[in-house]
Amino acid sequence: MFYLFLAILCSASIALIFKHTENNNTNRYVITSANYFIAFVTSFIMILYNRLFDGVVREMPFIDDVKLFIENDQHILSPYSSIIWGIIIGGIAGGFFFLSFTYYQKSVRDNGVGISGTVAKLGILIPMIFSILIWREFPTTIQWVGILLSLVSILVINLSKKSIKNFDFKPTVLLLFIFGGMAEFSNKIYQKYALNEYKDIFLFMIFFVAFLISVTYTLKRKGKATIKDILTGFAVGVPNLFSSYFLILSLGTLKTSVAFPIYSAGSIVLINIGGLLIYREKIAPKNQLAIAMTIIALVLINV
Secondary structure, three states: HHHHHHHHHHHHHHHHHHHOOOOOOOOOOHHHHHHHHHHHHHHHHHHHOOOOOOOOOOOOOOHHHHHHHHHOOOOOOOOHHHHHHHHHHHHHHHHHHHHHHHHHHHHHHHHHHHHHHHHHOOOOOOHHHHHHHHHHHOOOOHHHHHHHHHHHHHHHHOOHHHHHHHOOOOOOHHHHHHHHHHHHHHHHHHHHHHHHHHHHHHHHHHEEEEEHHHHHHHHHOOOOOOOHHHHHHHHHHHHHHHHHHHHHHHHHHOHHHHHHHHHHHHHHHHHHHHHHHHHHHOOOOOHHHHHHHHHHHHHHOOO
């Protein structure tokens, strides 16, 4: 649970940094590219520092190792295969990470912030459902109550009568749900079959691929890049990297169906508390209710 708390703390800090810049004339695409850049550079330094490639030998062909976990889902890949697995899954995840960001922007334009924020957070249903169907990670009855409470708290804190009334279903909201959910699910796919010692390689690939796509997209838009935007991106990049880093570690000890709803709802709680302490923002009554529900959910899930 400690690693999950650190993941929540990193996730919330991303939103709080963005909140600091929301009233300024910023280029979100430059910030995103700078965020991915510092994240992949930091993960590359971690790879070198930990000497992850030292002593790695090819014990068996990668395909043969993969066949073993297809036959037995408790099988863990060898160091060599874990590296290859991290490169493949991380590369695919990098595309999902960028697409989820892009479709969040589009969904905000089409559906508003309330609906978009709700759908983005509810993307955690994808790794939850897949983990139950594929790996039979069933929560206990009490944990189910906690999970439902945390999901309801997400709805309460994001939705309003106005956002529901103005909602007009468009494909962007569905794509946001899918891409965001798959980006989160990639962390579980890596953690389930590969050695955690090589997660830095997986994270490097996520952010390197996301950076390449993002910087290409940014250059095509020909937006103005300022030092402030780049520095903001750097500030976001480190917690962005470590939110995934600690989430992967937490998935080694917690069921996916338990970890993701708490990760999502807990981030919202800390964002609201951070907004109160740092920016002196009042917490709306419905948000106070959501925070209380999340705290109860945390207690129930840990019973």
